[in-house]
Amino acid sequence: MTELISKYLPLKRSKKRNRRKRALTFSVLGVILLLILVGSGFLIDTQGLVVNFDEANSAPSWSHPFGTDWLGRDMFVRTVKGLSLSFWVGLLAAFISGVIALILSLLLLVNKTLDSLVTGLIDLFLGVPHIVALILISFMLGGGLYGVIIAVALTHWPRLARLLRAEIMQIKNSEYISVSRHMGKSWFWIAQHHILPHLMPQLFIGFILMFPHAILHEASITFLGFGLSSEQPAIGIILSEAMGYLSSGMWWLAVFPGLMLLVMVAVFDSLGRNLRKVFDPFKGQKH
Amino acid sequence: MLKVNNISFGYNSEHGVFKDISLSLKPGEILGLYGKSGIGKTTFAKIIAGYLKPDTGSVVVDGETYPFKRRNPVQLIGQHPENTINPRWQMNQVLGESGVFSDEFLRELGISNEWMHRFPSQLSGGELQRFCLARALVPETKYLIADEMTTMLDAITKAQIWETVLQLIKQRQLGMLVISHEFPLLKRTCHRILDFEDLLGKN
Numbered sequence: 001m002t003e004l005i006s007k008y009l010p011l012k013r014s015k016k017r018n019r020r021k022r023a024l025t026f027s028v029l030g031v032i033l034l035l036i037l038v039g040s041g042f043l044i045d046t047q048g049l050v051v052n053f054d055e056a057n058s059a060p061s062w063s064h065p066f067g068t069d070w071l072g073r074d075m076f077v078r079t080v081k082g083l084s085l086s087f088w089v090g091l092l093a094a095f096i097s098g099v100i101a102l103i104l105s106l107l108l109l110v111n112k113t114l115d116s117l118v119t120g121l122i123d124l125f126l127g128v129p130h131i132v133a134l135i136l137i138s139f140m141l142g143g144g145l146y147g148v149i150i151a152v153a154l155t156h157w158p159r160l161a162r163l164l165r166a167e168i169m170q171i172k173n174s175e176y177i178s179v180s181r182h183m184g185k186s187w188f189w190i191a192q193h194h195i196l197p198h199l200m201p202q203l204f205i206g207f208i209l210m211f212p213h214a215i216l217h218e219a220s221i222t223f224l225g226f227g228l229s230s231e232q233p234a235i236g237i238i239l240s241e242a243m244g245y246l247s248s249g250m251w252w253l254a255v256f257p258g259l260m261l262l263v264m265v266a267v268f269d270s271l272g273r274n275l276r277k278v279f280d281p282f283k284g285q286k287h
Numbered sequence: 288m289l290k291v292n293n294i295s296f297g298y299n300s301e302h303g304v305f306k307d308i309s310l311s312l313k314p315g316e317i318l319g320l321y322g323k324s325g326i327g328k329t330t331f332a333k334i335i336a337g338y339l340k341p342d343t344g345s346v347v348v349d350g351e352t353y354p355f356k357r358r359n360p361v362q363l364i365g366q367h368p369e370n371t372i373n374p375r376w377q378m379n380q381v382l383g384e385s386g387v388f389s390d391e392f393l394r395e396l397g398i399s400n401e402w403m404h405r406f407p408s409q410l411s412g413g414e415l416q417r418f419c420l421a422r423a424l425v426p427e428t429k430y431l432i433a434d435e436m437t438t439m440l441d442a443i444t445k446a447q448i449w450e451t452v453l454q455l456i457k458q459r460q461l462g463m464l465v466i467s468h469e470f471p472l473l474k475r476t477c478h479r480i481l482d483f484e485d486l487l488g489k490n
């Protein structure tokens with residue numbers, strides 16, 4: 001029996017460690033991929049964006065791997081530019097959303113009235129279809145870059161806020177928090193020292209996982225015409241313009257940008273999932 | 288003076304744990320409370336230390352009632368130290384939360400220096416209990432409620448810790464309530480011993 005246990009335990013632990021290592025490797029790979037994408041958005045030669053009717057409407061080739069559009073602009077350059085814009089919009093929107101989620105969920109510590117207000121707001125936002133709220137807010141703000149960022153930021157916090165709120169509630173009710181209160185510590189001190197460090201992994205993963213949503217939603221409202229304006233090199237703009245040319249057989253206008261958008265979203269999603277696996281052993285510090 | 292006036296408490300409205308209990312504890316006094324398992328001693332201790340609110344009656348600490356805005360002069364040492372410590376903190380952070388302690392004081396409580404960088408999950412219940420005791424014994428503390436404080440310790444460690452605690456109680460003139468089902472321990476340490484059944488019966 002003891003032999004069995006001693007054989008089984010180290011095996012289980014090493015398996016767990018291996019899984020964590022793999023998750024870490026994938027996370028690093030994801031970060032590198034994203035860095036390459038964002039970096040190339042900065043560094044890429046914008047010569048390809050110049051209108052060049054001689055090369056208009058050409059199918060993918062070695063000199064234009066994603067083909068060119070009706071103005072002769074290189075679709076690869078446009079796609080990379082579009083993705084990098086999506087990245088920054090997503091980053092800003094997800095960051096603002098994360099901050100909103102954190103602050104609102106921490107109101108639980110202040111008083112009951114504020115907390116029930118927050119809960120009501122969460123339910124309200126989760127009750128309205130996402131895309132409707134997005135279009136409404138973006139439209140109200142007059143669209144454009146800031147309209148989109150704020151619309152995406154204001155619609156993505158509720159899920160994370162609900163998660164964080166549940167976590168805070170659990171910590172708040174634990175005995176060591178009562179002990180801390182009886183040591184005369186304020187709720188502010190407790191939030192800072194006991195609760196925030198505990199929430200950080202959750203918050204970070206929530207933020208990463210919000211990214212793909214933010215990017216897809218930005219692209220979709222832009223596609224629908226409520227988001228970024230047509231001068232911006234956005235993926236949503238590229239896709240909606242491409243719609244008009246699909247019937248003339250220019251499939252590459254939509255296929256490559258669409259695929260690249262999906263790849264970026266998938267990379268973020270897998271990064272979030274793998275990071276969760278990396279952080280998981282810290283949950284509770286129980287070995 | 289720590290005064291408990293006619294308190295009643297129940298975890299739910301149908302079943303009361305106890306009714307109409309009164310008690311007083313003077314500075315410098317060590318009072319023992321004896322009673323069988325499940326009778327309500329821990330519940331009583333939590334009320335005295337302000338962790339639970341009594342349904343009726345009051346707890347008056349040197350003329351003041353709960354809740355205090357400052358550090359509670361009544362400190363509770365519980366039965367389950369592992370729940371009273373943040374599981375993600377190293378032990379030096381745990382001590383740091385309540386104050387600065389001299390090496391000598393920590394040594395007297397049997398706290399080893401190499402435990403300071405460990406997490407609570409890497410220490411035994413008895414080892415954790417010493418940390419709980421240390422952080423409860425800050426200068427602001429006037430009353431100490433010890434609920435089965437040393438039940439999980441071996442005889443030698445137990446004797447060593449009690450010696451330190453009793454000396455401190457005497458030196459600082461703290462009031463102490465010792466809750467235990469070990470009658471010999473109470474007999475050795477306390478000035479006066481109460482049976483919880485008697486307290487219950489008196490109403």
Ligand SMILES: Nc1ncnc2c1ncn2[C@@H]1O[C@H](COP(=O)(O)OP(=O)(O)OP(=O)(O)O)[C@@H](O)[C@H]1O
Nearest residue numbers: 298304322323324325326327328329330331366468
């Ligand atoms: N959180 C709770 N909710 C409901 N009932 C509880 C709760 N905690 C304790 N009780 C009940 O209240 C009664 C008193 O419990 P308490 O822990 O005060 O007993 P005790 O005298 O300290 O026992 P022991 O000597 O075993 O520690 C018990 O019947 C117990 O089941």
Ligand SMILES: [Mg+2]
Nearest residue numbers: 328329330366
């Ligand atoms: Mg008990």
